Amino acid sequence: MRLVELEPGHTTMPTAVFYFVDGPEHDGPPRAFGRAAVSAYVDGLDGRLMRSMKSILGSSLIEQTTDVGGGRGVKYLDIVAGYLRHLKRCAEADAKAPIERAVLGRPVFFVDDDPARDAQAQAALEAAARQVGFRDIHFQYEPIAAAFDHERRIDHEEVVLVADIGGGTSDFSVVRVGPERAKRLERKSDILANHGVHIAGxxxxxxxxxxxxxxxxxxxxxxxxxxxxxxxxxxxxxxxxxxxxxxxxxxxxxxxxxxxxxxxxxxxxxxxxxxxxxxxxxxxxxxxxxxxxxxxxxxxxxxxxxxxxxxxxxxxxxxxxxxxxxALDADIERIVEAGRETVRQAGLKPEGIDALYFTGGSTGLRLLAQRIASAFPAARQVRGDRFASVASGLAVFAQRWFERG
Structure with missing residues (x-):
């Protein structure tokens, strides 16, 4: 397993797209992705910047068309698809082969307290993935993927609360991990609970x-x-x-x-x-x-x-x-309470958590990490790669899933 270079010198890329007012069309309107998209906006080029696209999934915006300049209109779903197509091409260039199978990460909840809209959000993401050429698609919760990344670095069994606090969602999972458990493909019984809220960075x-x-x-x-x-x-x-x-x-x-x-x-x-x-x-x-x-x-x-x-x-x-x-106190308290609720759903008390595994860009906020840790004072604190541990864990799971017989 390896992380692909998505931009020069970087294996991570912001979820950003910049649509240029001028320029020839190629697989859609002229655009830039990631850091290049942000740079185009900062440099004052004519166009429209789109960021945090995952938060569109599950909303009423997904099937709407928006003006991206130059007399062009693009559906929000096609914006997501265009970003996925760019990622797919980066991976295919690195692998020197077409890629039609994928494990896609998803938050525990795209939409809080609305199962129907949450299902619609995953369906929209799957539709975008199929639109760009993925044929065999499996989904995995992002905090569980982070647990798999953590698992390959430990030599003992433990119960871990994964706190995955990103840009759009704050997700928690309680997972049993350990070297012996890692040998099994079916891990449903090791996932004790998962919960989240649509509040984050x-x-x-x-x-x-x-x-x-x-x-x-x-x-x-x-x-x-x-x-x-x-x-x-x-x-x-x-x-x-x-x-x-x-x-x-x-x-x-x-x-x-x-x-x-x-x-x-x-x-x-x-x-x-x-x-x-x-x-x-x-x-x-x-x-x-x-x-x-x-x-x-x-x-x-x-x-x-x-x-x-x-x-x-x-x-x-x-x-x-x-x-x-x-300014952030109420939001942080809701996130901490989501962590507590996840542990309650697992049938555990706070002292039953052996380790807290922090991942996601927003866990760099000291106050947030401290407040979560204070709710589980007996747990060992572990910090994963804030921006890549979920991707690494998805890759670990993908290898197991697609080699399953």
Whole structure:
């Protein structure tokens, strides 16, 4: 088993696609993937950036068509398929052979508390995979794959709680692992419980953006007092519509005109001026990225300055770890409770967990890992590769699954 180089020097790649306004079509509109997609956006090229595509699965957006520029419209499902096709071609170039069999990782829940939509999400992902040429497809839960990656590094049996906290979901599994158990293909009896919530890294970024950045653009601000009446809060819809998959709707000409007409709603006209710069120059993804960078900067403690001078000269905001903690506290508690619930579903008490295995990009957030660990104080803490342990575990399982006789 080996990890394929997906971009020069990298065996991981962000789930990002940038659609260029100009350029020839080849298997769809002209586009870039991963870090190249993010770079195209940062460099200011004309086009549209799409990120966190897995969170579209199971939503009503999946069959909708969205404008990607240049007069082109693309279904969200085809965006997912195009990304999978790119990954498939990278793997085939490395293997020097066609690949038609795949084990696809999936979160424990694509959609919280809605089994029908969760099944629809997996069906949509399978449809995208078949669309690009995979014929023999098997699914495996991502935290269970992480347990398999952990298992190949230990020489004894243990009960492990896998905490897989990524960009879109926080998933937990309680799994029995060990050298003897690893020899068996059928591991259903070793999976004691799995559970998850649809809260993770992109939600953290959004909370930080709302708490630290968007107040400078009018979020939570009040308008002028009219006729002696108490000031009314500025309408907040635009600040929430800036969710990554809805940012493009804010740039619709009719919506822009509506936002421009709302100038009188703001007591501090600088807020409206800054908001319109973001809208006119399409800086929504850039603000989200700066919130993410700020979150990362305070993840290990301390404080940072988030530079917003691309909107207004000398504009910047301070972000401290206590601010981030306050913004994220409710989300973190829901994630920790999901871990506790997973252990309860396994019929265990917290002291029955031998090891906590952390994987997923968001486990780099110190506060989150500490809060999860505090719920299971007797467990040994193990950190996997935050970005590759699930892929490695899926590969371990794929080898066993497709060689099964």
């Amino acid at each position: 992109t939600d953290f970024d959004r909370r930080v953006e709302l708490a630290a950045i968007l107040p400078e653009f009018g979020y939570g601000a009040f308008g002028p007092s009219i006729g002696g009446a108490p000031p009314r809060e500025v309408p907040s819809g635009v600040y929430f519509d800036r969710h990554r998959h809805l940012i493009n709707t804010v740039y619709n000409p009719a919506r822009v005109a509506e936002l421009r007409s709302m100038r009188g709603f703001y007591a501090d006209l600088r807020h409206h001026d800054r908001l319109m710069i973001v809208v006119d120059e399409r800086l929504g993804h850039e603000l989200a990225a700066r919130a993410e960078d700020g979150k990362i900067a305070v993840a290990e403690g301390g404080r940072t300055t988030i530079d917003l001078s691309h909107v207004e000269r000398r504009l910047a905001v301070e972000l401290t770890e206590p601010q981030a903690v306050a």
